[in-house]
Amino acid sequence: xxxxxxxxxxxxxxxxxxxxxxxxxxxxxxxxxxxxxxxxxxxxxxxxxxxxxxxxxxxxxxxxxxxxxxxxxxxxxxxxxxxxxxxxxxxxxxxxxxxxxxxxxxxxxxxxxxxxxxxxxxxxxxxxxxxxxxxxxxxxxxxxxxxxxxxxxxxxxxxxxxxxxxxxxxxxxxxxxxxxxxxxxxxxxxxxxxxxxxxxxxxxxxxxxxxxxxxxxxxxxxxxxxxxxxxxxxxxxxxxxxxxxxxxxxxxxxxxxxxxxxxxxxxxxxxxxxxxxxxxxxxxxxxxxxxxxxxxxxxxxxxxxxxxxxxxxxxxxxxx
Amino acid sequence: xxxxxxxxxxxxxxxxxxxxxxxxxxxxxxxxxxxxxxxxxxxxxxxxxxxxxxxxxxxxxxxxxxxxxxxxxxxxxxxxxxxxxxxxxxxxxxxxxxxxxxxxxxxxxxxxxxxxxxxxxxxxxxxxxxxxxxxxxxxxxxxxxxxxxxxxxxxxxxxxxxxxxxxxxxxxxxxxxxxxxxxxxxxxxxxxxxxxxxxxxxxxxxxxxxxxxxxxxxxxxxxxxxxxxxxxxxxxxxxxxxxxxxxxxxxxxxxxxxxxxxxxxxxxxxxxxxxxxxxxxxxxxxxxxxxxxxxxxxxxxxxxxxxxxxxxxxxxxxxxxxxxxxxxxx
Numbered sequence: 001x002x003x004x005x006x007x008x009x010x011x012x013x014x015x016x017x018x019x020x021x022x023x024x025x026x027x028x029x030x031x032x033x034x035x036x037x038x039x040x041x042x043x044x045x046x047x048x049x050x051x052x053x054x055x056x057x058x059x060x061x062x063x064x065x066x067x068x069x070x071x072x073x074x075x076x077x078x079x080x081x082x083x084x085x086x087x088x089x090x091x092x093x094x095x096x097x098x099x100x101x102x103x104x105x106x107x108x109x110x111x112x113x114x115x116x117x118x119x120x121x122x123x124x125x126x127x128x129x130x131x132x133x134x135x136x137x138x139x140x141x142x143x144x145x146x147x148x149x150x151x152x153x154x155x156x157x158x159x160x161x162x163x164x165x166x167x168x169x170x171x172x173x174x175x176x177x178x179x180x181x182x183x184x185x186x187x188x189x190x191x192x193x194x195x196x197x198x199x200x201x202x203x204x205x206x207x208x209x210x211x212x213x214x215x216x217x218x219x220x221x222x223x224x225x226x227x228x229x230x231x232x233x234x235x236x237x238x239x240x241x242x243x244x245x246x247x248x249x250x251x252x253x254x255x256x257x258x259x260x261x262x263x264x265x266x267x268x269x270x271x272x273x274x275x276x277x278x279x280x281x282x283x284x285x286x287x288x289x290x291x292x293x294x295x296x297x298x299x300x301x302x303x304x305x306x307x308x309x310x311x312x313x314x315x316x317x318x319x320x
Numbered sequence: 321x322x323x324x325x326x327x328x329x330x331x332x333x334x335x336x337x338x339x340x341x342x343x344x345x346x347x348x349x350x351x352x353x354x355x356x357x358x359x360x361x362x363x364x365x366x367x368x369x370x371x372x373x374x375x376x377x378x379x380x381x382x383x384x385x386x387x388x389x390x391x392x393x394x395x396x397x398x399x400x401x402x403x404x405x406x407x408x409x410x411x412x413x414x415x416x417x418x419x420x421x422x423x424x425x426x427x428x429x430x431x432x433x434x435x436x437x438x439x440x441x442x443x444x445x446x447x448x449x450x451x452x453x454x455x456x457x458x459x460x461x462x463x464x465x466x467x468x469x470x471x472x473x474x475x476x477x478x479x480x481x482x483x484x485x486x487x488x489x490x491x492x493x494x495x496x497x498x499x500x501x502x503x504x505x506x507x508x509x510x511x512x513x514x515x516x517x518x519x520x521x522x523x524x525x526x527x528x529x530x531x532x533x534x535x536x537x538x539x540x541x542x543x544x545x546x547x548x549x550x551x552x553x554x555x556x557x558x559x560x561x562x563x564x565x566x567x568x569x570x571x572x573x574x575x576x577x578x579x580x581x582x583x584x585x586x587x588x589x590x591x592x593x594x595x596x597x598x599x600x601x602x603x604x605x606x607x608x609x610x611x612x613x614x615x616x617x618x619x620x621x622x623x624x625x626x627x628x629x630x631x632x633x634x635x636x637x638x639x640x641x642x643x644x645x646x647x648x649x650x
Binding site for chain 1: 326327328330331332334335336337339340343355356357365368369370372373374375376410411413414415416417418419420421422423424425427428429431432434435440443444446447450451453454464465466476497499502503504540542616617618619620621622623624638639641642643644645646647648649
């Protein structure tokens with residue numbers, strides 16, 4: 001690897017960082033770019049600036065003072081450049097250290113590690129062994145996830161081909177993404193759909209082919225009252241919970257027993273082949289009939305009546 | 321590594337290394353390399369770049385001072401000496417987080433917050449508040465939310481226990497629910513790894529009760545206890561579940577089912593041998609069944625949207641099971 005470019009980038013950075021005022025382009029050229037031709041300098045300087053910016057270095061363009069006319073200059077403000085002081089307790093630092101293991105996604109795992117390195121470099125000692133905490137894992141298998149993530153961070157509009165559920169047709173959509181959110185292991189993008197002129201939610205797994213960033217970063221504002229958490233809640237409406245009372249043969253229906261609110265043993269049951277226990281359950285109503293049906297003649301529904309009717313009706317359908 | 325990306329990464333590393341040294345005064349080459357995730361060789365190359373840069377005056381005093389002597393042994397060999405860097409005070413603070421870094425770490429922390437127990441949640445909250453303040457100048461990472469799900473603290477604790485047992489090569493006692501038999505049983509296993517397939521998480525382990533490798537679905541493990549005893553079988557990597565989790569067994573029966581639209585999901589959920597579309601959105605499906613009780617429970621769950629076409633004794637089994645369940649209500 002040539003180290004010449006690293007040297008040049010660092011010299012440029014240091015020069016712009018230690019100057020109190022904007023530095024004129026020809027001075028930058030003289031000091032950092034030596035005897036390169038005008039064309040070569042312009043090209044290299046453009047690229048170097050962008051590389052520093054992509055590292056997060058705030059290279060600022062401004063007007064030099066009146067004396068120099070309207071010649072543009074560059075600078076890096078030390079307070080904009082440096083990580084603000086962050087004073088972490090050892091346990092807080094340990095939690096942050098564990099964050100490096102959460103992402104199961106190459107780009108974001110790397111970004112998290114870089115962030116933690118910078119925080120460590122700022123003097124935070126991270127001892128991850130000191131803390132007992134469960135480790136969640138966040139995956140993002142959707143191929144377009146990276147593009148939407150970047151677009152949200154930069155506020156860049158996105159164009160993509162989208163297939164709505166239940167249709168085979170794909171249409172090209174345009175979105176100013178406000179945020180991305182996850183529900184049931186799937187990622188969604190929320191934003192302003194410029195074709196429809198309204199807020200829309202898109203499931204990233206239904207995006208066909210690559211998503212494309214179209215337009216400049218920062219080209220729209222995210223409404224101040226946008227609450228991505230609220231959108232997650234809307235995607236995941238609270239399940240309707242109901243109370244159910246069932247009888248289970250002793251020694252059967254283990255998963256129901258585990259989640260039961262209470263169990264009353266040895267109660268009168270629908271037959272005398274075995275003894276029966278009464279289980280009180282609080283449960284999302286979706287899927288409860290299937291769960292009961294799966295236990296066949298080992299589980300009997302007492303209430304609610306709607307569940308009892310559903311089970312009986314489905315069994316009648318099966319034997320007819 | 322291509323030159324452009326290499327230079328960018330190298331600059332990023334140096335901008336982290338200098339503040340790190342500033343805080344610690346000095347660091348061993350090996351320790352610093354580990355902290356930055358590179359080899360000591362690479363770090364020495366990085367330091368040689370730092371050696372050549374500095375203030376724009378062009379005088380020797382303007383350059384960053386790196387003491388390379390303790391890092392180079394005889395005949396160009398690497399020595400794990402102390403790194404000392406001076407004359408670089410203007411780089412004493414690390415570079416602020418990029419938008420991607422800030423949002424990646426904050427979203428990871430939010431996911432941890434959802435999974436944290438009562439005791440650790442306040443710690444995560446404190447750390448998160450400080451991080452968010454430090455990143456406040458950037459764009460708002462509050463626009464990315466890891467969502468409310470998949471963060472059941474008990475499930476995470478179980479997964480943590482199992483992963484640790486795998487790492488330490490220790491046996492685990494499991495209380496495991498077998499749905500086909502509607503039974504919970506205790507067994508001792510030699511854990512091999514935690515793997516995911518189709519959105520579910522499994523422990524791959526050698527089961528000493530079955531005397532064979534088995535996959536245990538984490539959501540069916542009712543209790544797990546890490547034992548002090550080391551594993552008794554040779555350590556093995558967990559199997560690759562890319563092909564699906566349903567191993568072919570020799571003792572299978574080919575069963576043909578007629579599935580109404582409401583039961584069609586079976587085709588996507590279980591490996592099937594053949595699918596033949598029928599009128600009205602129904603499908604005829606052939607599948608290999610290793611466990612007759614498993615099929616019985618599946619059919620009951622699907623009632624009345626699935627029927628057995630072949631073999632006849634399976635159809636009779638199911639009819640009898642449905643009749644017996646219905647009789648409870650008469």
